[in-house]
Amino acid sequence: MAHSAGIVRLMQIFTQLSESIHANLIAGDSYLYILSGLKVTLLITLAGLFLGTLLGAVLCAMHYSGSKAVRFAARTYIVVMRGTPILLLLMLLFYVVFARTRLDAIHIAIIAFGLNSAAHIAEIMKAALASVDPGQVMAARTLGFTRLGAFYHITLPQAGAYARPVYQNAVINVIQWTSVVGYITIADLTRVINATGARTADPFFVIFLGIVIYLFLAYATHLLFTLAGRKTRTAG
Amino acid sequence: MIKVENLSKSFGGLRVLSGVDLEIQKGECVAIIGPSGAGKSVLLYCLNALEKPDSGRVTLNGVDITDKRTDINKVREKVGMVYQNFHLFSHLTVLENIILAPVKVRKLPRAEAISRACGLLETVSLLDKKDSYPDQLSGGQKQRIAIVRALAMDPEILLFDEPTSALDPSMVGEVLAVIRALAKQGFTMVIVTHEMNFAREVADRVLFMEEQGVYESGSPEKILVNPEREKTIAFIRKLKTFNYKVDSYNFDLIGMCARLELFCAKYAIEKKQVNGANLALEEVITYILKYCYEKPRQPDINVTVEYGDADKKIAVEIAHDGKSVDPFGKVSASAGGAVDPDYLGIFMVKKMSAEIVFSHADGLSRFKIKI
Ligand SMILES: Nc1ncnc2c1ncn2[C@@H]1O[C@H](COP(=O)(O)OP(=O)(O)OP(=O)(O)O)[C@@H](O)[C@H]1O
Numbered sequence: 001m002a003h004s005a006g007i008v009r010l011m012q013i014f015t016q017l018s019e020s021i022h023a024n025l026i027a028g029d030s031y032l033y034i035l036s037g038l039k040v041t042l043l044i045t046l047a048g049l050f051l052g053t054l055l056g057a058v059l060c061a062m063h064y065s066g067s068k069a070v071r072f073a074a075r076t077y078i079v080v081m082r083g084t085p086i087l088l089l090l091m092l093l094f095y096v097v098f099a100r101t102r103l104d105a106i107h108i109a110i111i112a113f114g115l116n117s118a119a120h121i122a123e124i125m126k127a128a129l130a131s132v133d134p135g136q137v138m139a140a141r142t143l144g145f146t147r148l149g150a151f152y153h154i155t156l157p158q159a160g161a162y163a164r165p166v167y168q169n170a171v172i173n174v175i176q177w178t179s180v181v182g183y184i185t186i187a188d189l190t191r192v193i194n195a196t197g198a199r200t201a202d203p204f205f206v207i208f209l210g211i212v213i214y215l216f217l218a219y220a221t222h223l224l225f226t227l228a229g230r231k232t233r234t235a236g
Numbered sequence: 237m238i239k240v241e242n243l244s245k246s247f248g249g250l251r252v253l254s255g256v257d258l259e260i261q262k263g264e265c266v267a268i269i270g271p272s273g274a275g276k277s278v279l280l281y282c283l284n285a286l287e288k289p290d291s292g293r294v295t296l297n298g299v300d301i302t303d304k305r306t307d308i309n310k311v312r313e314k315v316g317m318v319y320q321n322f323h324l325f326s327h328l329t330v331l332e333n334i335i336l337a338p339v340k341v342r343k344l345p346r347a348e349a350i351s352r353a354c355g356l357l358e359t360v361s362l363l364d365k366k367d368s369y370p371d372q373l374s375g376g377q378k379q380r381i382a383i384v385r386a387l388a389m390d391p392e393i394l395l396f397d398e399p400t401s402a403l404d405p406s407m408v409g410e411v412l413a414v415i416r417a418l419a420k421q422g423f424t425m426v427i428v429t430h431e432m433n434f435a436r437e438v439a440d441r442v443l444f445m446e447e448q449g450v451y452e453s454g455s456p457e458k459i460l461v462n463p464e465r466e467k468t469i470a471f472i473r474k475l476k477t478f479n480y481k482v483d484s485y486n487f488d489l490i491g492m493c494a495r496l497e498l499f500c501a502k503y504a505i506e507k508k509q510v511n512g513a514n515l516a517l518e519e520v521i522t523y524i525l526k527y528c529y530e531k532p533r534q535p536d537i538n539v540t541v542e543y544g545d546a547d548k549k550i551a552v553e554i555a556h557d558g559k560s561v562d563p564f565g566k567v568s569a570s571a572g573g574a575v576d577p578d579y580l581g582i583f584m585v586k587k588m589s590a591e592i593v594f595s596h597a598d599g600l601s602r603f604k605i606k607i
């Protein structure tokens with residue numbers, strides 16, 4: 001008797017699951033809606049990181065400037081940004097700084113993540129540059145390399161190898177923190193998941209799906225970085 | 237070839253070089269010696285503009301490298317430099333280390349650079365390491381690769397900054413052999429070194445640096461064997477002696493012996509003699525600690541070891557301010573019969589020494605033992 005009760009229970013689960021899939025993904029082309037959220041998340045992450053990396057490089061260069069004021073400005077920026085919660089920064093930009101402009105919320109989010117990740121990335125770059133043996137750079141100069149040549153052939157590859165795992169973490173952090181952009185009306189992956197769960201009154205399935213997607217993004221990041229790391233050897 | 241005129245250099249308030257004049261001919265091999273901090277490295281770095289002098293001129297092949305208009309990168313291609321700590325590019329293989337500058341700076345075709353690099357690697361017997369990374373090599377191998385990397389640019393001048401100082405004593409020889417071969421090929425070379433025997437053998441001229449400049453210079457014989465000026469004499473003498481102070485009852489015997497062996501390695505002293513010196517130190521110091529001092533009093537024993545070039549003997553001197561006893565006198569008294577086990581070590585020292593002199597004066601007892 002217990003045996004057949006088990007089978008009945010299993011059948012119930014299957015029916016429930018297929019109902020969940022239907023309601024959350026298929027009915028009304030709901031999966032397209034979720035995909036559009038994923039696209040927004042990816043867009044904010046990638047564009048934000050791009051901006052953050054550029055700005056981070058500038059901040060890092062400022063750190064090596066001869067001018068005390070420039071170095072101070074860079075340091076202050078980094079301290080303030082690292083201490084400010086990204087959500088408050090988003091709200092500040094959305095409700096105050098860009099409130100009267102017609103700037104799209106997504107663009108504001110990209111700016112916010114760019115500004116925020118720049119501080120972290122600048123720190124990563126500083127540590128990576130500091131890890132390079134100045135003796136090797138000097139040796140390159142002795143062999144006739146210009147400053148730029150020595151930077152390009154010695155400093156950059158070695159600093160890159162040092163920074164790779166830390167930068168990978170920064171990327172994954174940005175992916176996860178983008179989940180708060182819903183607060184400024186953006187329909188990113190998290191907000192789309194939330195809306196879908198509310199609509200179907202079946203939140204468990206879709207939240208679980210959301211977690212799996214974020215996990216997959218983190219894993220894909222890891223994979224990309226590992227592939228990139230294959231080509232260049234970590235400095236020993 | 238190299239001309240230094242009235243060169244001065246300070247760091248902050250610290251004057252390192254002042255008014256240095258120096259001329260080095262093509263094909264000449266010059267060794268620079270001197271105490272730590274004398275400015276040997278700084279002088280060397282001025283020769284390829286790694287350091288910018290405060291005043292004075294450095295001319296290489298008639299090109300003034302202190303002149304702002306000189307393309308210093310072009311000049312450096314012709315000046316090879318080898319550092320104490322190798323500074324191999326850690327992210328590149330041995331072969332890539334060697335061809336990087338020829339390909340990127342001199343724009344040599346890659347295939348040609350590789351075949352030249354392999355040829356050079358063969359001359360230092362490291363061709364089989366061409367695909368290794370620097371951290372997979374021993375210190376001696378790293379330094380030989382660093383030399384090859386410099387040679388791959390076809391330099392006219394080679395500068396060496398203590399090329400063997402960071403090496404294990406067992407690896408010094410292999411690197412010196414490579415440098416010796418280069419000297420024979422007629423490279424113009426400047427070598428900062430602490431290897432006096434090597435300097436004596438390969439250098440055409442030795443400069444002793446002290447007091448912010450070249451203090452005394454001349455042929456290797458003159459500087460290393462018969463120096464004339466006070467500080468040179470003191471420096472050379474100090475180099476040839478090993479000093480150790482015992483000021484505790486549990487002194488570091490093993491550490492002392494290890495340092496003595498390092499010292500002896502520099503002079504290629506026979507193993508038997510080194511062992512003899514070690515034994516003499518160990519036995520005599522143990523004896524002194526046991527019979528000449530009593531506990532609350534701290535021992536004060538000074539050890540000096542010198543190697544005589546002329547008689548090929550190690551001269552050990554042990555001086556202490558404890559009770560004056562001569563154990564060697566006691567063993568001779570009982571020489572006929574069995575040796576007191578307490579004196580067995582002393583007896584052995586006596587047997588293998590060429591000469592033992594004990595003296596006592598002004599509260600100091602002195603053993604002079606020749607081995
Ligand atoms: N970049 C620098 N900044 C400040 N002081 C320096 C610099 N380079 C060297 N000095 C100082 O100049 C003096 C001479 O240094 P140098 O390295 O030439 O000595 P050295 O003769 O090569 O000694 P060693 O045998 O220890 O290598 C030292 O007192 C050192 O502290």
Ligand SMILES: [Mg+2]
Pocket residue numbers: 276277278397398
């Ligand atoms: Mg030095």
